[in-house]
Amino acid sequence: MAQPSKFDRAEAEKDLLKILADPDITIKCNGKATLCHKHILCRRSDWFAKAITSGFLESSSPVIELKEESDELAVRRMLEFCYSLDYSAPEGVELLVHVQMVRLADKYFVHGLVAFATDRFQTALKAASQADLAAAVEDVYATRSSAVHDLRGSIVDHVLSNEKYLGLPNADFDQLLCNVPELAVDLSRTQYNIIHSLLRSNTTIHTRGGRGRGGGRGGRMLEQGWGRDRTAVSASQH
Template sequence: MDPKPIEAFGASLQEYYNNKCLSDVVIRCEGQEFAVHSLVIFCHSDYFKKQLTGPWKESQDKIIEITDFEANIVEAMLRFVYSFDYDVPPNTPPMIFHAKVYQIGDKYGIETLKKQALNNFKRVVESAEVTTEYASDLGDAVTTVYTTTPPKDRGLRDIVMNSSYWRLRQLITIESFKESLPMNGDFSTDLLKAITSRSGQGEIHTCSCYMCKTKFTMRIDSLADNASFFVPVIDENSYFNNTTLSDATIRCGGKDIAVHSLILYCHSEYFKKQLDGPWKESSDRVIDIADFDLTIVEAMTHFFYSFDYEAPADTSDMIFHAKIYQIADKYGIEALKKLSAIKYGTSIDAGWNMGSFPDAIQLAYTTTPPGDERLRTIAVEAVTERIGTLINQDAFCKMLSANSDLAINIIRRLHGESEKSREELQKCLQDKLWDEQRLSLGKPRRRP
């Protein structure tokens, strides 16, 4: 299955982790330096954004020093902002590592990293078997969680408390876990409250059916599985056509659109070569587009930042999506081609009886090369289904006479369906004749 547009973009963005190409900031920790891109960390963290744009030393030097976390925690944070995931280093207790990643996400206001670290932490805590090693790691994790999170932040605290509660019968027999209790008074208090309030039973909740609204009580003996999440790296409203951190311009129809090279590079090899090669665009940082309307170029640029686009209200959706497919094909933006093809198919089905239908069908053939069958197949299927009505329309017939490739494909499709229908009819007649012969011989009909 092909990746979704945002997943494909994310895969490209990963290539720029700790990559000096287009990097404009350095994060330094324990003697290690990480090359980063302001645009990427701005989208994840207002903390870093204020550091690099405010009246601070970091804003001038473009260097951020991190001294209160280990380098592998900082590395995990940076890997996440480029790939939405991170790995636990070898020979490192996962519980402790995820708890510290949660801590750095909390300090720098990276909510998505906190959620990812919490999910990872919960999976490790709840899925592992209770062993001596597990009990020791859990005790250390309790210490880390309760010393690095405020009392009102119940995320990690509830996980270790609930897991300890449900496994207390096993854990209380292991010395390392028992030793952790007096060292963590707040945790011991939370655990004691759970024991006394639940009295050995599961949590009782009052629930209601979302359809009939009937109320009932339910005992919940374990926590539910985590739901997965994925958050786009780019906030369209913040950075689309925004000169902040912009280092390139797309110019069309007398209008300049501020863009960011890193975003273009992740979507299009064509633009990457233009801005990174021995060309005028590379030195001027301006890409002139003269063979498409401004609305088409703006839609393409919107897609770069939001993975979607909308057709203007005063245009034909069918024609607009066909032209978006054309610009995506020219600039090698495969994800945009797939999206525009889907939108084209939907709009063709909805608007086949509109006056712009013949032109939209024609565009599928005049703006795509012969080997690119994606739009052509959609167009042929739409026409074939309605050929009985369309063939009586002058505008459609005029368009058809000017596009021999389209006419040939429609004939082939109709002939193929006719042949299929003929074969099915012949088989049906043969089956009926065979049944009649069996009946004449006193034998029952065959089973269907």
């Protein structure tokens, strides 16, 4: 007979709501305030943990103002992730939102957010319009962040796997390459590496095929040639 569960979900949810009903820190950005909880921010972000435990905050009404940030919605999405391990991304600006999240996660050391936002960026790329892609490209290549820099690889892979960008005449994409020459450089280098790898693999296959007896068609052709040469040399000696 199965033992009754000792976990009271209703009671646990009630306790959680009670905790969340008592925020103890305010995060400000661009004049907008968001009420939060120190223990949640400390667990999700090394940056907030250091800021909160540094001793510089006023105990009566602790406030952290993110003066370097100008997009309060992006900051709120970051804080949303700290609570729910997810964030909202309005349709039409999904790629830009994911880029913002990668940048903020990298800057504020938010655990798990870089990987989560990168995955969502890669998924959104598959359904993105060319206009959305262009906006994302300009944002990614203009942002100096190591984590955002890694998104360039996803963009290059997406472009190379879609014929409409490079395989067919596309004036708008050509203009994008002019506007963001670093993308053109990345595409050229990636294409070179692919071609170089294929040529090297092909050379290796032919080389292996010509070694010793039974080395495939290449080996048999070389053996036949050597045989004819030996016969000709022997005849000339006689």
